[in-house]
Amino acid sequence: MPTPDVDVVGMLEVLDRHRVDYVVIGGLAIELHDVAVPPTRDVDITPATAHSNLLRLAAALKELEARFRVPDGPPAGVEVPGGITPEWLSGMVTITLVTAAGPLDLNFVPDGTTGYADLVAGHVELEFDGRRVRVANLEDVVRSKEAAGRQKDVQVLPALRAHLRRST
């Protein structure tokens, strides 16, 4: 594995080049909606679960040299036994990875949602360093944060709700 770095744009570029269907969620989605939340260091996406998309996703993850990210494991992650395949991806709900472009979380069914179809229905396209990115709309982000209810979610909820109010 090459020296890992954080290159969010590079990561999204690889996903797009492989024509992966996904929606950006989580902290990066909030940042792209222009809410000044504490900086996120990982990228969270909800990919479409169609077999053809999982094939493309597996190829993109191979190019990104994705490895399992485990709390007590090596920072560079651990090899996925048998490699990342569409079949393996299809059995997962959430996967935390380390890639050559930084940490990447795949969340197929974010809290409070039913997954890709649910999120892509209301997605917005936002610009990130010159790249058009499909991002979950803020209402859906709030819905998911409310359902998740972790401390870090609750702490940004007032700002997200205020942002929503201002923009409607």
Add this chain to the structure above:
Amino acid sequence: MLESMSRYDAAPTYAAGLIRTARDMVNLTQRQLADLAGVTQQAISAYETGRKEPTLAKLMSLLRAAGLELRVRVVPLDRHDEGVEAFMQSLPKARRAEIETERSERAQQARLRRVKGK
């Protein structure tokens, strides 16, 4: 914690986030919530700014006064951020600082745009 969070649009504590969200949900001012709950407005302000931390019982009574309730569930610990932190710590110090500055500046620019109404 309070100091580091104050640069961002985020509540300083879990309780602060809950109380602000609750007030927002039912459209109450701090004063109105204080009157309903039988506490001072200063107490609500102290909770929301993280200067004071309410007990769980107090938090529940504040929410109840707003016509809401706190539902708590116990779930396995979500440790996924620990892996991210370990990854970040593995990067060269200079690169880490560069990334943090970049993300922090992005947040500050977003905040500025919001203040200017853009």
